[in-house]
Amino acid sequence: MRKYLIVVLVMVFVKPYTSLAQINLVPNPSFEDTLTCLYSGLAGINQCSDWYSCRSSPDYWTGCSQIYVVPNTVASYQFPHSGDKMIGIATYATQLAVPGLFREIPGVDLIQSTINGNKYYFSMFINQAYSANSNVVAQLATNRIGIRLTNTIYSPLSPVPINNFADYYDTLFHSDTAQWINISGSFISNGSFSKLMIGNFFDDANTDTMNLDSDSLTYQYAAAYYFIDDVCLSTDSLYAATWTGIKDNQLSQLPISLSPNPANSSININGLISPFSEYRIIDIQGKVLQNQNLKPNSTNSLNIDIAALPTNMYIIQFISANEIVCKKFIKE
Numbered sequence: 001m002r003k004y005l006i007v008v009l010v011m012v013f014v015k016p017y018t019s020l021a022q023i024n025l026v027p028n029p030s031f032e033d034t035l036t037c038l039y040s041g042l043a044g045i046n047q048c049s050d051w052y053s054c055r056s057s058p059d060y061w062t063g064c065s066q067i068y069v070v071p072n073t074v075a076s077y078q079f080p081h082s083g084d085k086m087i088g089i090a091t092y093a094t095q096l097a098v099p100g101l102f103r104e105i106p107g108v109d110l111i112q113s114t115i116n117g118n119k120y121y122f123s124m125f126i127n128q129a130y131s132a133n134s135n136v137v138a139q140l141a142t143n144r145i146g147i148r149l150t151n152t153i154y155s156p157l158s159p160v161p162i163n164n165f166a167d168y169y170d171t172l173f174h175s176d177t178a179q180w181i182n183i184s185g186s187f188i189s190n191g192s193f194s195k196l197m198i199g200n201f202f203d204d205a206n207t208d209t210m211n212l213d214s215d216s217l218t219y220q221y222a223a224a225y226y227f228i229d230d231v232c233l234s235t236d237s238l239y240a241a242t243w244t245g246i247k248d249n250q251l252s253q254l255p256i257s258l259s260p261n262p263a264n265s266s267i268n269i270n271g272l273i274s275p276f277s278e279y280r281i282i283d284i285q286g287k288v289l290q291n292q293n294l295k296p297n298s299t300n301s302l303n304i305d306i307a308a309l310p311t312n313m314y315i316i317q318f319i320s321a322n323e324i325v326c327k328k329f330i331k332e
Contacts, residue, residue: 023111023234023239023287024111024232024233024234024239024243024287025110025111025112025114025196025233025234026108026110026111026196026231026232026233027049027050027108027109027110027111028048028049028050028051028108029230029231029232030080030081030082030083030085030229030230030231031048031051031060031080031083031085031086031087031229032083032084032085032313032328033048033049033050033313034047034048034049034062034064034085035047035048035049037062037064043059043060043061043062043068044057044058044059044060045057045058045059045060045087045106046060047060047062048060048085048087050108050109051087051106051107051108052106052107052108052155053104053105053106053107053155053156054105054106054107054154054155054159054160054197055103055104055105055154055156055159055160055162055199056090056102056103056104056105056156056159057104057156058087058088058089058104058105058106059075059087059088059089059104060085060087061073061080061085061086061087061088061227062084062085063084063085070084070085070086073088073129073227074131075088075129075131075138075225075227076127076129076130076131076138076177076225076227078127078129078227080227080229081125081127081180081229081230081244082229082230082244083229086227086228086229087106087227087228087229088104088129088225088226088227088228089103089104089105089106089198089199089225089226089228090102090103090104090223090224090225091103091104091142091144091145091199091200091207091224091225091226092140092142092200092204092207092209092223092224093222093223093224094140094219094220094221094222094223096220096221097137097220097221097222097223098223101162101203101204102223103162103199103200103201104199105154105159105160105197105198105199105201106197106198106199106228107150107154107160107195107196107197107198108195108196108231109194109195110193110194110195110196110233113192113193113194114149114189114191114192114193115189115192116189116190116191116192117188117189118188118189118235119186119187119188119189119235120186120187120188120189120233120234120235121184121185121186121232121233121234121235121236121237121239121240121241122147122168122184122185122186122187122232122233122240123182123183123184123230123231123232123240123241123243124182124183124184124198124228124229124230124231124232125180125181125182125183125228125229125230125244126145126174126180126181126183126226126227126228126229127176127177127179127180127181127226127227127229128141128174128175128176128177128212128225128226129177129225129226129227130177130212131225137221137222137223138222138223138224138225139211139212139213139219139222139223140209140210140211140212140219140222140223140224141173141174141175141209141210141212141224142173142200142207142208142209142210142224143169143170143171143172143173143174143207143208144166144169144170144171144200144201144202144206144207144208145169145170145174145183145198145199145200145226146166146167146168146169146170146198146199146200146201147166147167147168147169147196147197147198147233148160148165148166148167148196148197148201149167149189149191149193149195149196149197150193150195150196150197151192151193151194151195152195153195154197160197160201162200162201162202162203163201163203164201164202164203164206165201166201166202167187167189168185168186168187169200169201169202170183170185173208173210174226175210175212177212180229182244184240184241186237196233198228198231209224230243230244256269256270256271256272256273256318256325256327257269257270257271258316258327258329261329261330262329262330262331262332263306263329263330263331263332264307264331264332265305265306265307266303266304266305266306266307267303267304267306267316267329268301268302268303269301269302269303269304269316270300270301270302271300272300273294273300273301273302273318274300275320276294276318276319276320276325277293277294277319277320278291278292278293278294278318278319279291279292279294279302279304279316279317279318279319280316280317280319281304281306281309281314281315281316281317282314282315282316282317283312283314283315289309289314290304304316306331309331310331311331311332312330312331313328313329313330313331314328314329314330314331315327315328316329
């Protein structure tokens with residue numbers, strides 16, 4: 001009887017803890033969930049679900065603007081690392097470009113507060129913007145890009161102080177204007193914190209800069225600007241190291257359609273499904289909610305029951321030995 005009770009307790013308490021560790025604590029980590037679509041002008045971080053500004057005015061780059069539309073952003077020409085949305089932040093600016101200590105710091109409320117003394121693993125993808133137009137002279141690279149945990153509510157009117165402290169920061173320069181670079185690391189949480197912020201938390205004296213252009217005159221009026229995508233914070237090192245966001249396969253031309261979309265109780269899949277061996281339904285945190293094996297060459301239509309899913313946006317992945325094709329749908 002005693003052995004039986006021990007087994008039951010292990011099943012009830014240990015297994016849920018293990019599954020909880022393998023999630024991304026950052027909501028809307030790929031910035032795909034949009035609150036409002038700004039069709040004119042530059043979209044701010046407040047248009048992105050769950051995210052907000054803790055200092056100055058981080059930007060939200062989407063495909064629904066008529067002026068600054070991905071990939072033709074005012075800061076650079078760049079596709080998101082995954083999906084079709086990303087954010088952008090300034091990590092440094094010269095005094096002639098923007099007087100004072102200019103930093104753009106976005107923040108988000110975590111799905112679960114950190115635990116004092118626990119080790120956490122962080123990763124995100126960044127890309128260096130490069131532009132020399134009259135609106136934005138983004139020709140600098142910096143180090144010290146990182147994260148800070150907090151319980152304090154910050155805003156542009158009550159900004160987070162730049163006091164040379166971050167829970168994790170990268171010491172390297174990142175100046176690749178073409179490819180996305182993954183930066184990652186680990187740290188011990190020194191308290192229970194409910195919020196995460198991203199940016200450069202070091203002042204000008206403690207931030208190193210690199211000029212991407214040989215024009216010294218342009219450098220005087222320049223800033224450092226980075227695109228950010230696919231942010232992950234987890235207690236699981238392997239999960240954080242392999243989490244790369246929810247990618248839309250932009251190369252695939254396979255005609256797969258979803259209807260209705262939005263859907264309520266079920267969704268119909270039509271098109272060239274036969275090459276795939278499995279499908280998965282994933283939420284915006286990257287957690288697999290449904291998965292099922294498919295028989296090769298059996299059918300090109302499929303009906304999937306989604307009645308149990310909460311109202312939200314989801315990704316359905318079709319997986320073969322050669323590729324993964326992703327489609328978005330909304331559960332009403």
